[in-house]
Amino acid sequence: MILDSLTVDPVSFASATGWESKPEGLCKGDQCVPAPEAITADGRLDVSVVANKLGMAIVEDPDHGAFALGPESGGHALTTTTVPDLPFTDADGNPFSLNSLHGRKVLLVAWASW
Amino acid sequence: MTVALDLDPSKTTEWIAAASPTHPSLLDPHHLVDQHLGINNVPMAVWIDETGTLVRPPESASIEPSPLRDMEVTDDLPERMQLMLNEVKKLPDVAEDYRAAIVDWIENGADSRFAMAPHEVIAASQPRPHDHSRAAALFEMGCHLHDTVGKDAAVPFWKQAHAAHPENWTYKRQAWTLESTPAGEASDMAQEVSDSYGTTWLDDVIANGGGAAYGITPAL
Numbered sequence: 001m002i003l004d005s006l007t008v009d010p011v012s013f014a015s016a017t018g019w020e021s022k023p024e025g026l027c028k029g030d031q032c033v034p035a036p037e038a039i040t041a042d043g044r045l046d047v048s049v050v051a052n053k054l055g056m057a058i059v060e061d062p063d064h065g066a067f068a069l070g071p072e073s074g075g076h077a078l079t080t081t082t083v084p085d086l087p088f089t090d091a092d093g094n095p096f097s098l099n100s101l102h103g104r105k106v107l108l109v110a111w112a113s114w
Numbered sequence: 115m116t117v118a119l120d121l122d123p124s125k126t127t128e129w130i131a132a133a134s135p136t137h138p139s140l141l142d143p144h145h146l147v148d149q150h151l152g153i154n155n156v157p158m159a160v161w162i163d164e165t166g167t168l169v170r171p172p173e174s175a176s177i178e179p180s181p182l183r184d185m186e187v188t189d190d191l192p193e194r195m196q197l198m199l200n201e202v203k204k205l206p207d208v209a210e211d212y213r214a215a216i217v218d219w220i221e222n223g224a225d226s227r228f229a230m231a232p233h234e235v236i237a238a239s240q241p242r243p244h245d246h247s248r249a250a251a252l253f254e255m256g257c258h259l260h261d262t263v264g265k266d267a268a269v270p271f272w273k274q275a276h277a278a279h280p281e282n283w284t285y286k287r288q289a290w291t292l293e294s295t296p297a298g299e300a301s302d303m304a305q306e307v308s309d310s311y312g313t314t315w316l317d318d319v320i321a322n323g324g325g326a327a328y329g330i331t332p333a334l
Contacts, residue, residue: 002258018150057248059255059271064263068255070149070247077152077246078239081168081232083160084150088117088140091130096140099166101115105220106162109116109175110142110153112284113125113301114291 003067006047006058013045017071018084019054021045026054028072029080117142119156119284121257121292125301144257145284149250152239155283155329161219161229169219169229171239174206174329177213194306198316204325211334228334238333240281249279256289265292269310276311280322290315 001008001016010021019026025034038049047069051058057070072079085099098106115138118126123141130139147153151160152172159175160168180202187199215228223229230238256271272289279285287305294307305315313321319328 002254055244055247057244057251059248059251061255061259061271064259064267066255066258068251068258070249070251070254071242073242073244073247075242076236076239077242078168078171078236081235083162083166083168086142086146086150088142090138090140091123091127096138098162101138101162102166103164105164105223106115107159107216108147108151108162109159110119110147110156110172110284111116112119112156112287113129114120114287114295114303114305 001069003047003069004065006067007040007044008047010043010045013047013050015087017056017069018080019050019072026050029082031079115140117147119143119145119147119288120301121260121288128300144254145288148253148282148284152242153284154240154279154281156287158330161216163224163229167232168235169224170332171230171235172330173212173332175212175332176207176209177216179207179209180205183207194316195304197320198304201316201319201325201328205328206326206331208332208334212332215332215334240330245278246282249275249282249285252278253282253285273311280318283328286311286318287315 014020019028025032033053035053038046040046055073059068083098085097088096090096117140119142120126121143157175158172160172161170163169182202185199187196219226219228252271252275256268260268275285290305290308291301293310294305295302308314
């Protein structure tokens with residue numbers, strides 16, 4: 001996730017990472033991590049606190065005023081088997097929702113021209 | 115469905131057009147499937163059931179043996195090409211078994227012996243230490259800078275990403291091909307030019323155990 005500051009609105013954070021801010025904490029699939037200190041006074045998330053809680057790496061490029069947040073770590077690459085609705089587009093740039101395929105078996109194949 | 119990981123989607127359009135697919139053919143230029151699904155090379159696949167739940171972790175995905183395996187490696191080929199083909203021949207080949215497993219899952223769904231329970235899928239996915247999270251952040255930063263500033267701004271971050279997660283081949287292959295592909299041409303697959311990164315696909319494959327260790331072979 002690319003950020004221009006180290007606070008983020010919970011909705012954008014959930015959309016990008018799959019981690020939702022709920023009363024019981026930060027939750028993804030069946031997993032919830034208590035993190036009351038991650039909520040700022042104005043209802044945003046303190047990314048530094050969240051990153052520390054979830055093992056997410058933060059990379060900064062001060063020359064261009066950008067931060068990049070990596071995925072959670074400390075266990076396996078998969079923490080849940082629920083597939084997030086990733087922001088894919090088709091070749092024409094139209095958004096495509098993975099959730100639109102519910103009801104069908106899906107073989108998702110990653111490839112590249114290289 | 116297919117998801118193309120080219121940072122420059124224009125490199126994929128001719129392939130998609132030639133295939134004339136009836137399935138969704140999507141783009142993921144910043145390799146979000148690596149972060150969210152554990153993909154670390156191509157081609158790889160995951161199986162998703164009707165509820166949107168993974169029933170197999172990311173694995174190398176081929177459904178027919180590559181013709182390169184049968185290619186004769188002759189002495190008149192350039193030495194590096196000989197070495198490359200010899201490593202390709204060492205790649206584990208379970209293509210026919212993988213195809214049969216897919217068919218079995220299609221026919222039997224959750225009763226297929228190849229469909230895994232959630233705890234099995236998670237346990238079978240690769241470990242993710244903090245360095246791998248850092249690699250993902252570094253790679254995504256590089257992609258962001260490539261898109262907004264230019265390739266030279268991305269290279270330092272991609273170099274760090276490669277060092278932080280040496281087993282992630284999508285980060286490497288994407289960066290290398292940008293170096294080795296002449297402007298306006300189709301993506302170079304050999305990736306033998308790497309002034310910025312100091313290594314090549316062949317050198318890294320050999321350094322990381324050779325073709326036999328390249329990829330995640332489906333455990334069928």
